[in-house]
Amino acid sequence: MKIFVYHTPELTPTDSIPDCAIVVDVLRATTTIATALNAGAEAVQVFSDIDELIEVSEKWPADKRLRVGERGGQKVEGCDLGNSPLNCTPEVVEGKRLFMTTTNGTRALQKVQNAPVVITSALVNRRTVVEYLMTTKPETIWIVASGWEGSFSLEDTACAGAIINSLCSEMGYPIDNLGGNDEVFGAVALYYQWQNQLYKLMNTASHGQRLARLECYDDLKYCADTDIVTVLPIQSEPGVL
Numbered sequence: 675m676k677i678f679v680y681h682t683p684e685l686t687p688t689d690s691i692p693d694c695a696i697v698v699d700v701l702r703a704t705t706t707i708a709t710a711l712n713a714g715a716e717a718v719q720v721f722s723d724i725d726e727l728i729e730v731s732e733k734w735p736a737d738k739r740l741r742v743g744e745r746g747g748q749k750v751e752g753c754d755l756g757n758s759p760l761n762c763t764p765e766v767v768e769g770k771r772l773f774m775t776t777t778n779g780t781r782a783l784q785k786v787q788n789a790p791v792v793i794t795s796a797l798v799n800r801r802t803v804v805e806y807l808m809t810t811k812p813e814t815i816w817i818v819a820s821g822w823e824g825s826f827s828l829e830d831t832a833c834a835g836a837i838i839n840s841l842c843s844e845m846g847y848p849i850d851n852l853g854g855n856d857e858v859f860g861a862v863a864l865y866y867q868w869q870n871q872l873y874k875l876m877n878t879a880s881h882g883q884r885l886a887r888l889e890c891y892d893d894l895k896y897c898a899d900t901d902i903v904t905v906l907p908i909q910s911e912p913g914v915l
């Protein structure tokens with residue numbers, strides 16, 4: 675097993691493909707995806723383009739769909755929901771397909787959608803992702819952080835470190851055996867630094883500060899919660915989890 679971390683979709687190679695790609699967008703797309711599926715959503719289908727989302731979702735029964743749209747942290751006009759995981763209660767999402775577009779997370783997913791296995795992780799479902807990796811033991815794993823418009827995001831790389839740290843300790847593997855690129859060691863060091871103050875990390879991260887300016891305080895708290903949801907969002911067809 676070899677793990678590679680990429681800080682942004684733009685830094686993710688295009689000339690090869692891993693056995694398993696894990697997309698991370700802690701604030702907030704992959705936290706929302708895990709929460710929605712855990713609450714009984716039928717599936718989450720992702721789009722980078724809002725017009726395509728509208729066109730495809732139009733073909734779905736209106737009472738079985740929800741349009742989720744976020745740009746710059748705010749709900750896209752005409753969508754049913756913005757990207758707050760706290761909107762995804764069973765009352766709202768059960769039995770529905772979420773048609774979702776966000777600034778960075780859905781773009782990161784599309785970047786690796788041709789990998790044989792694509793899953794998403796956030797802190798909320800980190801443990802379930804680690805259990806899946808321990809069971810299936812993919813030879814090559816890429817953890818693709820969504821970042822923010824091409825730049826590094828503190829919370830995504832810390833989550834990558836949280837996944838790797840847990841995998842190493844559960845499997846009794848030294849990190850030197852698993853690390854495929856330098857970013858792996860950086861991610862684990864970052865997680866060590868913040869592991870006991872993840873809520874503070876959310877508030878320190880530049881996107882966390884952006885969300886705080888939009889008064890999404892409860893989202894920041896929820897996104898810092900670790901191992902509270904036992905769902906494995908896994909791609910069943912390109913763009914559908």
Ligand code: 3SL
Pocket residue numbers: 699701702703704744746747748757758776777778779780820885
């Ligand atoms: O960039 C994204 O994909 C979103 O998760 C950003 S936000 O947290 O919804 O603002």
